[in-house]
Amino acid sequence: MNKACSGQISARVVSERKEMNCGIHGVSFSSSATPSERRLSALARHLISPSESCSCSASGVSASITSSDVGSVFSHVARAPEDPILGVTVAYNKDSSPVKLNLGVGAYRTEEGKPLVLNVVRKAEQQLVNNRSRVKEYLPIVGLAEFNKLSAKLIFGVDSPCIRDNRVTTVQCLSGTGSLRVGGEFLTRHYHQRIIYIPVPTWGNHPKVFTLAGLSVKSYRYYDPITRGLDFKGLLEDLDSAPSGAIVLLHACAHNPTGVDPSIQQWEQIRQMIRSKGLLPFFDSAYQGFASGNLDKDAQSVRMFVADGGECIVAQSFAKNMGLYGERVGALSIVCKTADVAGKVESQLKLVIRPMYSNPPIHGASIVAAILRDRTLYDEWTIELKAMADRIISMRHQLFNALRDRDTPGDWSHIIKQIGMFTFTGLNVRQVSFMTREYHIYMTADGRISMAGLSSSTVSHLADAIHAAVTHVA
Template identity: 75%
Template sequence: MLIQNESRVKEYLPITGLADFNKLSAKLIFGADSPAIQENRVATVQCLSGTGSLRVGGEFLARHYHERTIYIPQPTWGNHPKVFTLAGLTARSYRYYDPATRGLDFQGLLEDISSAPSGAIVLLHACAHNPTGVDPTLEQWEQIRQLMRSKALLPFFDSAYQGFASGSLDKDAQSVRMFVADGGELLMAQSYAKNMGLYGERVGALSIVCGSADIAVKVESQLKLVIRPMYSNPPLHGASIVATILKDSAMFDEWTLELKAMADRIISMREQLFNALKIRGPSVSKLWMFNLLVHFLLIPLCQSVDHLSYHAETPGDWSHIIKQIGMFTFTGLNSDQVAFMRQEYHIYMTSDGRISMAGLSSRTVPHLADAIHAAVTKLK
């Protein structure tokens, strides 16, 4: 549609980007009925995907905000500390992931945020935390909100997976909308790389929810002064794709159906991997008894029994695989186990045990389950 529209030109966009894209992006994350939008308290600028949105927001805060310390979850996306440090902020961490439970260290999170100086910036993953896949519950989000507002801490949300986590655009935006509903200020970085597959188009937005419409106008003016010497103005085509889809009801409905299908497939991969690990316990079938007998008979004759089909039960609790959400899972595997799986099974992942659930298929789940089983059995 865009290519065949002969009235379209390739002139520069304004510094703030495509107006329709900005308006629709704010509505997508905050909700069409958001009081902040209705009261014109939101300043939105098109940026170079999520990374560019974070960088522009970071530089704006470094220039104009009274507190230049940003607290980042431990662990977090590897680029977060670099982006904010180079933007002129001081990055510190707050506890987030608990390796023992492979879940949220909620008490540690509250303690670290409580000890942050009044007015400090706090980076929050809107949903599908990268890299852990661990999100707070809505009740925990409410406690975080109350604590942050009581200490006048400034939320800076990063939303890279809206709709891609649960399959619902609204559900994945609930944490953000809770903070907007209380009337307070916040920053919001959006990316369309994952949920629209526009990785190479670099499409994103930075929205700043302000205290009043007058302040929003002034904030937008200052954001222009950040953007102009950085990249002058954003690219046209990717933002046009997003705007076209978001304002066409038929396309929007088709997109949300496809988005849910993608999210459901990832959820299905989680369930399949969990079940594959769960069923790798001893069986009482005749075939199993035969394999067990052969196993023990051949031990004196074989240098290795790795190729026999008997499996002892996979040690550990693997329920975190289905409790976590989004593209990534922290498996709990250590670096030695990861190296073993790479060497023996040709499975490649980061040394901290993070895997991309989106990279799995029904065909490859059994092989991964075999590798995990072998790794945790042989290397404690």
């Protein structure tokens, strides 16, 4: 075909296409237009370029096809409220006040109020970068084998009988939340009792995670708002009345949100009650080493339940104690009676994980494994970990002293008695709202504050706000 002929054909095709386009745009579709007519109009809008459509009627589509006509299959969806914890940061970010203070989200901050990446984490990452043999292939369904092995040793102890006898199976999960969810899904499918008891109060995500996993969520008394301490009598009474075989969620240390932990003697009584009733303990270990600054001390509650030869479940997170919040690194361990049972349990955990997220990410787990396997890095980590824990303890004492200096009404000794990242202040919803409105201090509505978000330079501002709130707001 010669160039002249080709040019004539091309011009004719373009001309016909423009006529077709203008014809489509010139049609005025009413509310009674057929679905095929509406689809044709939508298709035309995508196909026509601005230059081609400019000669068409400008009033065509814009005047006749309205959003209400087209509609959305999701138009019935209601706007969900912000997460009660993460929503605090959303509100904080919208505040332009220079004195605003975010004490809502549980993430460690430096004395300058900045996020912290541990030096040991940076060193481990550099080692990974320098290792040219590393690849980015999929991990197995259960995750990085070395990470799983080292995580189990960290929580149960190097010489733990469950590790020695191969009675524990550990799988890598998506931080603490993912570990809890996988554990809940497994129990729904393979455990005879589908009731789980959680403490009141507890982390806000716990009831949602277990309910969506298919378990029936009940509660047991834990916090006494009068003493601002442990309601130990109520705890034992509620566990004693639980049906045989029920699952019991336990915070391994640094209870969230109260910061109130049982003593070792109380833990022993809890253990005896759970074993005598045939209950199944499910530990949430989100703060190992972050509560007291000592990794072994913060794992004592878990190890007591393993030492008696019974079965238990543990969800671990490395978000707080290694500062790997965004890496989503966690592990789920299930301690069984025999190695054979543990192997079968692992096979079923794979079936839970595979359709959920297939396999976990490699980077965060590799960081943890690098730190836990190397004695030099491990020792450096424990030093940094203790420094974080000690700074939080220091913030507790500074806040307590500031309130005492102001003669703030009430007994505030619970601030220095509680442990871990959070303090359950005892402030009510109205007082919290007052502090946010008048002092630009953000916290969850239940009065929980993150001590890790406090610094020596902001303690006085918080103390002023608390003093004003309890003095002027009932």
